[in-house]
Amino acid sequence: xxxxxxxxxxxxxxxxxxxxxxxxxxxxxxxxxxxxxxxxxxxxxxxxxxxxxxxxxxxxxxxxxxxxxxxxxxxxxxxxxxxxxxxxxxxxxxxxxxxxxxxxxxxxxxxxxxxxxxxxxxxxxxxxxxxxxxxxxxxxxxxxxxxxxxxxxxxxxxxxxxxxxxxxxxxxxxxxxxxxxxxxx
Amino acid sequence: xxxxxxxxxxxxxxxxxxxxxxxxxxxxxxxxxxxxxxxxxxxxxxxxxxxxxxxxxxxxxxxxxxxxxxxxxxxxxxxxxxxxxxxxxxxxxxxxxxxxxxxxxxxxxxxxxxxxxxxxxxxxxxxxxxxxxxxxxxxxxxxxxxxxxxxxxxxxxxxxxxxxxxxxxxxxxxxxxxxxxxxxxxxxxxxxxxxxxxxxxxxxxxxxxxxxxxxxxxxxxxxxxxxxxxxxxxxxxxxxxxxxxxxxxxxxxxxxxxxxxxxxxxxxxxxxxxxxxxxxxxxxxxxxxxxxxxxxxxxxxxxxxxxxxxxxxxxxxxxxxxxxxxxxxxxxxxxxxxxxxxxxxxxxxxxxxxxxxxxxxxxxxxxxxxxxxxxxxxxxxxxxxxxxxxxxxxxxxxxxxxxxxxxxxxxxxxxxxxxxxxxxxxxxxxxxxxxxxxxxxxxxxxxxxxxxx
Ligand code: SF4
Numbered sequence: 001x002x003x004x005x006x007x008x009x010x011x012x013x014x015x016x017x018x019x020x021x022x023x024x025x026x027x028x029x030x031x032x033x034x035x036x037x038x039x040x041x042x043x044x045x046x047x048x049x050x051x052x053x054x055x056x057x058x059x060x061x062x063x064x065x066x067x068x069x070x071x072x073x074x075x076x077x078x079x080x081x082x083x084x085x086x087x088x089x090x091x092x093x094x095x096x097x098x099x100x101x102x103x104x105x106x107x108x109x110x111x112x113x114x115x116x117x118x119x120x121x122x123x124x125x126x127x128x129x130x131x132x133x134x135x136x137x138x139x140x141x142x143x144x145x146x147x148x149x150x151x152x153x154x155x156x157x158x159x160x161x162x163x164x165x166x167x168x169x170x171x172x173x174x175x176x177x178x179x180x181x182x183x184x185x
Numbered sequence: 186x187x188x189x190x191x192x193x194x195x196x197x198x199x200x201x202x203x204x205x206x207x208x209x210x211x212x213x214x215x216x217x218x219x220x221x222x223x224x225x226x227x228x229x230x231x232x233x234x235x236x237x238x239x240x241x242x243x244x245x246x247x248x249x250x251x252x253x254x255x256x257x258x259x260x261x262x263x264x265x266x267x268x269x270x271x272x273x274x275x276x277x278x279x280x281x282x283x284x285x286x287x288x289x290x291x292x293x294x295x296x297x298x299x300x301x302x303x304x305x306x307x308x309x310x311x312x313x314x315x316x317x318x319x320x321x322x323x324x325x326x327x328x329x330x331x332x333x334x335x336x337x338x339x340x341x342x343x344x345x346x347x348x349x350x351x352x353x354x355x356x357x358x359x360x361x362x363x364x365x366x367x368x369x370x371x372x373x374x375x376x377x378x379x380x381x382x383x384x385x386x387x388x389x390x391x392x393x394x395x396x397x398x399x400x401x402x403x404x405x406x407x408x409x410x411x412x413x414x415x416x417x418x419x420x421x422x423x424x425x426x427x428x429x430x431x432x433x434x435x436x437x438x439x440x441x442x443x444x445x446x447x448x449x450x451x452x453x454x455x456x457x458x459x460x461x462x463x464x465x466x467x468x469x470x471x472x473x474x475x476x477x478x479x480x481x482x483x484x485x486x487x488x489x490x491x492x493x494x495x496x497x498x499x500x501x502x503x504x505x506x507x508x509x510x511x512x513x514x515x516x517x518x519x520x521x522x523x524x525x526x527x528x529x530x531x532x533x534x535x536x537x538x539x540x541x542x543x544x545x546x547x548x549x550x551x552x553x554x555x556x557x558x559x560x561x562x563x564x565x566x567x568x569x570x571x572x573x574x575x576x577x578x579x580x581x582x583x584x585x586x587x588x589x590x591x592x593x594x595x596x597x598x599x600x601x602x603x604x605x606x607x608x609x610x611x612x613x614x615x616x617x618x619x620x621x622x623x624x625x626x627x628x629x630x631x632x633x634x635x636x637x638x
Contacts, residue, residue: 004265007421007469011246014477019243022236024429025226045446083411084377099436100446113458114410117403117450135432135447144428148393150259150456151410154435156447159403163318163334165341166209167361172317173372174403174450 027137034098034131035182041101045157046170047178051128055181059123062179063088070115073125078111089119093126093155093180095141099134102156103180104142106149113151117159122175124155128184188531188570193503196338206338207501213334214495216444217545224436233433235549238486241424242476248391248424249467255394256465259456266468269299272418275466276301276383277308279416283462285310285380291398291405292316293385294332294489295418295468298511301383313375315404317368324351330505332512333442333491338504372404382408386419387438387488389465390428395455396465397431399438399448406452415457418466421473422485434488437547441490475523480558484519486548493542493552499535508532515542519555522562530568533559591629598623 001009031037039049050058063069066088070080073092091110093103103124107113116122132138144152159174170176197203221227241248253263264279266272272295280288288310290296302312302323314323318335322328324347329335336344341359349356354367376382384405388397396417398405409415425434431451439445457463476482494500494514505513510521510529518536521529533556536542542552563569569577583593601623609620626634 002265003267003271003469006267007265007467007473008246008249010469010473011249011421011476014473015245016239016243016476016479016482019236019239021240021426022233024233024427024432027432041446045449097447102447102451112410114407117406117410135436136429139429139432144453145392148395148428148453148455150454151458152453152455153406154447154451155449156445156451157449159401160449161317161365161402162443163316163321163336164339164344164361164364166212166334166337167341169362169365171369172365172402172404173315173369173376173407 025136026140027135028133030131030133030137031098034133035128035184038096038098038101038131039180039182041098042157042178042180045101046160046168047101047157047180049180049182051182051184053183055125055183058181059088059090059179063121063123066121070111070119072109072111072115075109076111078115083112083114083118086115086119088121088123089115090123090125091116093124094130095138096126096131096180096182097133097135097138097154098131100156102138102154104138104152104154107151108149116153116155117174119175121177121179122155122158123179123181125181125183128182187509189503189507189509189535190531192507192509193499193535196504196507197502202338202340203502203504205340206504209337210495210501213443214492214545217441217492217495220440220444220446224440230433230437231547231549234437234488234547235486237425237430237433238548239483241426242422242482242485245421245424245476248426249421251391252389252394252424253467255392257394259394260463261394261457262462262464264464264466266466266470268470269468272299272466272468272470273301273304276416276418277305277310279414279464280305280310280381283380283414285414287311287313287375287378287380288383289313289315289376289379289381289408289412290319290383291385291400291408292319292335293383293418294329294511295385295420296383297329298470299468313372313379315372315376315408316400316402317365317372317404320368320372321347328506328511330513331491331494332489332514338506373407376404376407377411379408379412381414381416382412383416383418384409386417386423388431388434389419389424390426390431391424392427393455395428395453397435398452398454399435399450400452401445401449403450406450409454410458413460414462414464415454416464416466417454418468420468420470438488438490441492441545441547471524475520478523481519481523481555483550484516484523484555486550487516487520488548489516490547492545492547496541496545498537498539498541503535508535515552515556516550519552519559522559526562526566527568530563530566531570533557533563591627594627598625598627
């Protein structure tokens with residue numbers, strides 16, 4: 001008998017009596033100061049947050065030294081060569097979550113799945129209108145059960161580690177900084 | 186066979202390290218308290234999570250089949266492994282098929298459980314653990330001592346010494362920032378140069394056939410989006426029915442684990458990247474058997490947050506290696522006896538039954554109750570150490586007879602006055618304790634004397 005069948009049979013034999021599947025919360029209402037709270041949470045998780053309509057100036061002011069810059073804002077696939085040695089990647093975020101500063105980025109916005117991770121610095125651009133209060137609201141809004149991208153990720157802050165004596169170090173293997181530009185309606 | 190008290194004694198030899206370890210983990214516990222208090226519906230979330238897991242386990246075979254069906258439709262290759270050996274053989278087979286020799290791994294307690302690294306290395310595969318903490322213990326030829334903070338037992342000077350040997354840093358370097366920076370280059374080179382990437386799975390979603398992997402460093406993503414092969418190894422108990430269930434679990438996981446509102450990256454992998462292969466290895470290795478133990482099966486709901494370790498007064502002072510199993514701490518102490526009762530007979534006793542682990546567990550596993558039940562199993566199986574068995578038999582006699590109990594009480598009160606403290610400190614129980622001052626009379630004597638009897 002195959003291991004698959006063996007495992008499924010054992011599970012069927014040993015599973016407990018039926019238990020109901022609980023209903024899920026649909027998410028809290030968005031607070032009136034959602035943008036400020038979201039920005040504060042992005043900072044709390046080690047990121048930077050700017051609220052401005054002038055995205056390119058904000059990026060230029062923060063990363064004047066960046067040489068190899070890849071912008072995915074126009075939604076074209078990434079074809080610009082090596083994934084190594086990228087200073088800055090700019091990607092549009094789809095949805096921001098106020099309770100934890102996380103931003104959902106789907107594969108189609110990245111150009112290449114590795115881009116948000118290989119770059120030295122990452123900029124995520126998010127519309128102030130694309131915010132939800134919590135993770136329940138996020139999954140309700142994304143509707144991943146109906147259309148799930150091949151890959152998608154919630155990004156909350158830059159890459160970090162605390163593996164040496166619990167000391168927080170920003171910029172482990174991934175980006176050393178994350179700037180979130182929130183564009184007002 | 187080393188028992189928990191023996192191994193713990195070795196850890197506790199270094200008083201300074203033990204004190205640091207205790208404090209560092211207590212700090213994480215305190216952070217967890219702080220962030221959970223900021224969520225007014227925290228208790229409702231725990232109840233929900235526990236309910237979702239209980240439901241999933243009650244229909245696990247159906248969800249496994251649904252998960253497999255959807256994964257296959259997404260272009261994933263699905264493998265089933267009955268035990269650790271089969272798991273290891275499957276992983277090696279996938280690598281050999283593509284001539285892959287350089288594997289990067291990101292934190293997976295399951296592959297630790299299966300002892301995958303030594304197996305692959307014996308077959309000519311170079312394995313680099315890409316999580317910084319995992320890399321530190323790998324370089325030190327040790328096992329992780331914590332399920333979320335693998336190198337928590339190591340002091341920064343020891344990490345400095347390891348990095349001096351392997352990465353050429355100064356032997357005196359002990360700044361965590363500079364040390365992490367020194368590891369960044371070599372780790373990134375390994376990630377960029379790998380033929381295949383292996384990850385664990387935090388959650389498998391039956392409804393979509395996708396998996397979710399949570400990390401802070403981004404190492405899992407660097408590995409899987411750069412290498413042409415992604416192998417994800419998942420225990421059968423990792424499933425949730427609906428993608429929206431993740432809203433509950435992602436709110437609980439990082440807050441319970443490290444006091445963060447969410448991990449830096451919560452990656453949802455559904456299809457292979459183009460071009461590339463995606464393999465899921467679904468592993469049983471004793472889990473279906475555990476499911477068949479009604480009194481113990483709720484331990485399968487564990488989401489491996491580590492909160493029960495951080496809060497445990499015994500774990501904090503004895504270190505993860507003292508448990509002699511892949512999963513240490515309270516959760517390890519209730520899972521390991523199910524794997525090998527004789528080998529892990531001392532683990533259910535590595536607890537004060539203070540109940541703190543059950544209070545912090547985000548999926549509401551009644552760990553103290555399970556510890557207590559395993560103690561009874563150990564006793565029934567005749568696996569208690571001779572000394573404990575003798576004590577239990579004697580105590581059983583004492584508690585079984587009123588006259589005998591009263592006489593012993595009187596004797597104990599005399600003994601506490603005349604026996605010197607050093608004698609008591611020669612026992613494992615008394616080593617770190619002072620003897621109490623003996624009362625002149627027992628409660629019963631007092632009760633009767635005051636004319637209330
Ligand atoms: S038993 Fe509960 S507290 Fe312990 S690791 Fe598992 S989920 Fe976390």
